[in-house]
Amino acid sequence: NAGVTQTPKFRILKIGQSMTLQCAQDMNHNYMYWYRQDPGMGLKLIYYSVGAGITDKGEVPNGYNVSRSTTEDFPLRLELAAPSQTSVYFCASSPRSPVNTEAFFGQGTRLTVV
Amino acid sequence: AQKVTQAQTEISVVEKEDVTLDCVYETRDTTYYLFWYKQPPSGELVFLIRRNSFDEQNEISGRYSWNFQKSTSSFNFTITASQVVDSAVYFCALSPFRGGGNKLTFGTGTQLKVEL
Numbered sequence: 001n002a003g004v005t006q007t008p009k010f011r012i013l014k015i016g017q018s019m020t021l022q023c024a025q026d027m028n029h030n031y032m033y034w035y036r037q038d039p040g041m042g043l044k045l046i047y048y049s050v051g052a053g054i055t056d057k058g059e060v061p062n063g064y065n066v067s068r069s070t071t072e073d074f075p076l077r078l079e080l081a082a083p084s085q086t087s088v089y090f091c092a093s094s095p096r097s098p099v100n101t102e103a104f105f106g107q108g109t110r111l112t113v114v
Numbered sequence: 115a116q117k118v119t120q121a122q123t124e125i126s127v128v129e130k131e132d133v134t135l136d137c138v139y140e141t142r143d144t145t146y147y148l149f150w151y152k153q154p155p156s157g158e159l160v161f162l163i164r165r166n167s168f169d170e171q172n173e174i175s176g177r178y179s180w181n182f183q184k185s186t187s188s189f190n191f192t193i194t195a196s197q198v199v200d201s202a203v204y205f206c207a208l209s210p211f212r213g214g215g216n217k218l219t220f221g222t223g224t225q226l227k228v229e230l
Binding site for chain 2: 031033040041042043045058059092094101102103104105107108
């Protein structure tokens with residue numbers, strides 16, 4: 001039971017570098033999400049997707065891009081890393097059903113931009 | 115806009131004490147979901163409960179109980195007979211009922227420390 005898998009678990013980036021945070025789920029969930037958690041704070045929604053080919057912005061999308069070419073994968077792209085993007089990033093997924101259900105979260109990716 | 119307020123930044127208790135974590139929310143939606151998540155020191159998020167706005171019945175699960183009061187926009191969480199393993203950050207969260215999936219708005223969390 002893999003659930004939601006995020007890679008890498010840790011990463012240090014230099015200012016201006018780019019990287020992609022990977023997220024994969026094996027539960028055939030339609031909805032996928034990216035959140036960031038800054039120190040001492042709650043999670044904030046960056047982007048979400050309701051299905052392959054469909055993405056939309058969340059509360060804090062600036063500096064990020066996403067794509068959803070398959071049901072399973074939802075990568076998050078940082079184009080020009082900035083110190084303000086130092087955070088823990090969580091990917092989550094949930095099924096589409098008539099009734100909302102809880103999200104299943106990955107283990108997180110801790111990103112430091114120096 | 116949705117907002118979740120957890121006014122208690124940190125709570126320290128001695129093992130076996132009861133503790134209540136407060137959560138107050140704001141939303142213009144008439145239907146919505148409320149959640150509690152636990153984040154232990156290892157960092158993962160552990161789902162505890164989901165409650166829809168239709169159902170104001172209190173819920174009990176073992177040592178955990180939740181009090182939902184729509185009239186005061188509160189969804190408080192009580193741990194009875196706390197244990198050291200309960201030490202964690204607890205988040206209250208809110209999501210739309212329709213079309214929102216799990217577009218969660220989180221509070222800033224309450225750090226609970228349970229000491230021997």
